[in-house]
Amino acid sequence: MKTRTSLVAGLAAAALCLPVAAPAVAAPSSGSATFAAQVPSAQAPSARSGSVGGAASAKLGKPSYRKLQTTKKRTSVTVRVTKPRYQKVALQRKDSGKWRTVSTTRAPRAGSSAKVTLRVPAKAGNRAYRVVLGKSKHNKTVVSKSFKIFQSDSKKHAKYIAKARSYIKKYCPTTPIYIDSPRVKDSWAIGMAWTRWKATPRWTGKGWVYDWKWTQTIELASGQDAGQLRHTAIHECAHIVQARPIGKSEAAYDASKKAEKKIFAKGAADPQEQQADCMATAITGSTRYNYYTSSCKGSRAKNAKSMWKKWGLKYQNPERRWTTPAG
Numbered sequence: 001m002k003t004r005t006s007l008v009a010g011l012a013a014a015a016l017c018l019p020v021a022a023p024a025v026a027a028p029s030s031g032s033a034t035f036a037a038q039v040p041s042a043q044a045p046s047a048r049s050g051s052v053g054g055a056a057s058a059k060l061g062k063p064s065y066r067k068l069q070t071t072k073k074r075t076s077v078t079v080r081v082t083k084p085r086y087q088k089v090a091l092q093r094k095d096s097g098k099w100r101t102v103s104t105t106r107a108p109r110a111g112s113s114a115k116v117t118l119r120v121p122a123k124a125g126n127r128a129y130r131v132v133l134g135k136s137k138h139n140k141t142v143v144s145k146s147f148k149i150f151q152s153d154s155k156k157h158a159k160y161i162a163k164a165r166s167y168i169k170k171y172c173p174t175t176p177i178y179i180d181s182p183r184v185k186d187s188w189a190i191g192m193a194w195t196r197w198k199a200t201p202r203w204t205g206k207g208w209v210y211d212w213k214w215t216q217t218i219e220l221a222s223g224q225d226a227g228q229l230r231h232t233a234i235h236e237c238a239h240i241v242q243a244r245p246i247g248k249s250e251a252a253y254d255a256s257k258k259a260e261k262k263i264f265a266k267g268a269a270d271p272q273e274q275q276a277d278c279m280a281t282a283i284t285g286s287t288r289y290n291y292y293t294s295s296c297k298g299s300r301a302k303n304a305k306s307m308w309k310k311w312g313l314k315y316q317n318p319e320r321r322w323t324t325p326a327g
């Protein structure tokens with residue numbers, strides 16, 4: 001059995017931050033990753049499940065949703081209803097300590113289980129939500145655990161987002177930008193970039209392939225002046241670009257990381273943070289706002305420029321999906 005590299009196995013996420021000012025002792029967080037071993041093998045039996053008869057009561061699954069949304073382009077909450085019998089399904093939001101229903105739908109009339117989708121109405125801020133399955137003659141009322149969804153205020157920050165976007169239009173034209181998200185608001189960071197990727201093995205009948213997908217986002221703190229915002233936006237876009245070699249192959253990503261680690265080895269800060277700062281310098285021509293390093297000449301400048309050139313214009317889709325052969 002061949003062991004896959006950690007990159008391709010399971011799900012990985014990385015957060016890369018740009019702090020407000022030097023935290024006295026804390027090292028800048030350099031991302032985290034969780035991996036679940038998923039080794040495809042031709043002998044892997046498929047999962048089976050089923051049920052016969054019984055009088056189980058209707059149930060609600062765990063709601064599935066996006067934590068980061070905007071008031072302009074919202075998504076929805078989906079939840080599985082076991083034993084759907086045309087029950088009312090409601091999405092509730094907590095406003096000033098009180099739960100109120102903000103959207104409703106109905107479960108299907110029959111079947112053993114079904115996914116139900118609830119629209120999330122526009123409401124800026126980080127708010128608590130829950131799903132309520134209305135009672136029927138088959139079940140009592142079922143209430144999900146509450147969960148938080150943040151909606152970035154598109155109207156309030158329209159100008160600010162447009163400004164940030166203008167600095168990264170060429171290289172991150174469609175990466176979503178969220179302003180004052182909880183992670184940025186409750187930390188020392190003024191910017192964050194996330195790339196979450198997942199490779200799921202799939203049997204095609206002839207062999208195994210991986211279905212890949214990634215989600216890329218940028219989070220920024222409000223209130224940055226033009227010079228600072230420009231640097232922060234480009235630095236975060238640089239993190240987005242750092243992950244793009246994954247879109248080509250694991251080998252391309254490994255090669256890119258290897259070069260980054262070698263060229264940006266010196267200095268206290270994480271090489272990928274130093275590289276992002278130097279990638280910003282490569283565009284602005286200044287190190288004035290650099291936080292992790294101001295040493296961006298020679299091989300560092302060359303590498304920073306080559307990152308934009310090689311990956312800046314490729315794989316720009318922040319919701320990209322693609323398939324590769326496994327093995």
Ligand SMILES: [Zn+2]
Nearest residue numbers: 016017018273
């Ligand atoms: Zn960073």
